[in-house]
Amino acid sequence: MMGTVLKSTGSWYLVQAEDGRGVHCTLKGKFRMQGSKATNPVSVGDVVEMSLNRNEDTGIITEIRPRHNYIVRRATKLSKRSHIIAANIDQATLIVTLALPRTSLGFIDRFLITCEAYHIPASIVFNKVDVYDDPMMAQMRRYKDIYEQAGYPCLEVSAKSGENLDRLILMLKDKITLLAGHSGVGKSTLINMIEPGLDLKTRPLSEMHRKGKHTTTFAEMFPLSSGGFIIDTPGIKEFGLYDFTPEEVAERYPEMRSRMQGCRYHNCTHIHEPGCAVKEAVEKGDIPYERYDNYIRIVNDDELLKKERR
Ligand SMILES: Nc1nc2c(ncn2[C@@H]2O[C@H](COP(=O)(O)OP(=O)(O)OP(=O)(O)O)[C@@H](O)[C@H]2O)c(=O)[nH]1
Numbered sequence: 001m002m003g004t005v006l007k008s009t010g011s012w013y014l015v016q017a018e019d020g021r022g023v024h025c026t027l028k029g030k031f032r033m034q035g036s037k038a039t040n041p042v043s044v045g046d047v048v049e050m051s052l053n054r055n056e057d058t059g060i061i062t063e064i065r066p067r068h069n070y071i072v073r074r075a076t077k078l079s080k081r082s083h084i085i086a087a088n089i090d091q092a093t094l095i096v097t098l099a100l101p102r103t104s105l106g107f108i109d110r111f112l113i114t115c116e117a118y119h120i121p122a123s124i125v126f127n128k129v130d131v132y133d134d135p136m137m138a139q140m141r142r143y144k145d146i147y148e149q150a151g152y153p154c155l156e157v158s159a160k161s162g163e164n165l166d167r168l169i170l171m172l173k174d175k176i177t178l179l180a181g182h183s184g185v186g187k188s189t190l191i192n193m194i195e196p197g198l199d200l201k202t203r204p205l206s207e208m209h210r211k212g213k214h215t216t217t218f219a220e221m222f223p224l225s226s227g228g229f230i231i232d233t234p235g236i237k238e239f240g241l242y243d244f245t246p247e248e249v250a251e252r253y254p255e256m257r258s259r260m261q262g263c264r265y266h267n268c269t270h271i272h273e274p275g276c277a278v279k280e281a282v283e284k285g286d287i288p289y290e291r292y293d294n295y296i297r298i299v300n301d302d303e304l305l306k307k308e309r310r
């Protein structure tokens, strides 16, 4: 029997069978042995083949169907292994906020680079606008300029006041959407507002700091009554890129990708070469300097990491 993995807790998987019922599954032993570089062989969104146990509400996953796509991040900072966040998704939405816990541009860029690498359409949702002061509002406008110019849809919302939630619902309709972001940005709160029946666990930031834990601990996929599915994920502290070369990083900046044919050298890294069309565009203000700065920082960080891991 086939099914879709709705939740994975590490040892147990909740699989929605074709007939709609939920089956709690374990994994056939051999999956763990396979030479995969992922710390989790099966992820939320995977389509699997399973055999039901005699009691019919538990089963064993025997096979994973080929994935259309998946999104990964480095399992831990120095790890050579990856963690698959979700598979077979239509789009990824990064929930960010300029209130607490503030999201940095570097974090946003790393997430977007990964989405570009796996050809997953990405968007950015600025949450908690109900508490933004004037400087935060100004900053959000700048962020929106930067990312909309690069081609990523942006939306400002408040789970608290309800602002623009109707537009968020439209964005999600009939699609399988991954929600990602730091712990405490309001992913689960937003899902509760969109789909009130779910009643997901959320927690005030003050308590988070005390316990230092994520409120959502496992990724889980939920059907939306307006059509489609949404995947809630545990907060991500750092978004470690999984093994990209500088060329691959540059190609994943749409503003750089569209200009690099103009560079004098075909293997230009856009850092120190003369006749670089990317640097010219940064100087003219056609590429936001923040994006270029992040590019340099990401390339340098990743080179350092590679050395440390050797
Ligand atoms: N003022 C304000 N607070 C919000 C908003 N959205 C969420 N919050 C609060 O932010 C806190 C954290 O929200 P959660 O939904 O638990 O955050 P999360 O992103 O799911 O966190 P993890 O599950 O740990 O990854 C809660 O106290 C929410 O009430 C908003 O739009 N405005």
Ligand SMILES: [Mg+2]
Binding pocket: 187, 188, 189, 201, 202, 215, 216, 232, 233, 234
């Ligand atoms: Mg949560």
Ligand SMILES: [Zn+2]
Binding pocket: 260, 263, 264, 268, 269, 270, 271, 273, 275, 276, 277, 278, 279
């Ligand atoms: Zn160049």
